[in-house]
Amino acid sequence: MGKIVISYQSFTGSCKALAEAAAEGVAQAGGQAEVKNITETKAADLASADAFVLVTTQPFQSLAGDTKKFFETVWPAREEVKKGLTFAAIICHANEATDSAAALDKFATYLGWKKFGDWVLAAPAELEKGKISARQLGIAVAQGG
Numbered sequence: 499m500g501k502i503v504i505s506y507q508s509f510t511g512s513c514k515a516l517a518e519a520a521a522e523g524v525a526q527a528g529g530q531a532e533v534k535n536i537t538e539t540k541a542a543d544l545a546s547a548d549a550f551v552l553v554t555t556q557p558f559q560s561l562a563g564d565t566k567k568f569f570e571t572v573w574p575a576r577e578e579v580k581k582g583l584t585f586a587a588i589i590c591h592a593n594e595a596t597d598s599a600a601a602l603d604k605f606a607t608y609l610g611w612k613k614f615g616d617w618v619l620a621a622p623a624e625l626e627k628g629k630i631s632a633r634q635l636g637i638a639v640a641q642g643g
C-alpha cells in the first residue's frame with residue numbers, strides 16, 4: 499500500500515496516541531502514514547490515499563461531533579475520494595460502542611468505502627493494550643489485509 503491517512507478526534511489524548519500507534523505499525527510494514535486531526539481532514543486528502551484509518555472517541559454513546567461533521571463534509575465532495583477506499587476504524591470508548599460502530603458501518607456503505615475487517619475497539623483505561631491493537635491494525639492495513 500502507498501499512503502495511508504490516519505485521522506483522529508481526541509478530547510484527552512487517547513485517540514491521538516492510538517492514531518500514532520497505528521502510524522508506527524504502517525511505517526513498520528513499509529507504508530507511508532499521514533496522521534491528521536479529523537478537523538483538518540478533507541475529501542481531497544483521500545484522493546490519493548490507498549486507505550483511511552479513523553480513530554474516534556464516542557461521547558454520549560454516539561459518534562463524536564467533529565467526526566460526524568467530517569462525514570457530512572465529505573459526502574457532497576465524495577467524488578474526490580479514491581473509489582473503493584479501504585476504510586478501517588478504531589473506536590475508543592469507556593463502555594460499549596454499538597451505536598458508533600453501526601454509524602461507521604452506515605457511512606462506509608453510503609460512501610462505497612471498503613470496510614477493512616472489524617472496527618477495532620479500545621478503552622482509554624487500557625491504553626497500552628489499545629496501542630498494540632492499533633499498531634497491529636496499521637501493519638495489516640499497510641500489508642493490504
Ligand SMILES: Cc1cc2nc3c(=O)[nH]c(=O)nc-3n(C[C@H](O)[C@H](O)[C@H](O)COP(=O)(O)O)c2cc1C
Nearest residue numbers: 508509510511512513555557558559590591592593
Ligand atoms: C463529554 C464526554 C462524554 C462521554 N460519553 C461517553 C459515552 O457515553 N460512552 C463511552 O463509551 N465513552 C464516553 N466518553 C469517554 C470517551 O469515550 C473516552 O474518554 C475517550 O474515548 C477517550 O479518548 P480521548 O482521550 O482521545 O478523548 C465520553 C467522554 C466525554 C468527554
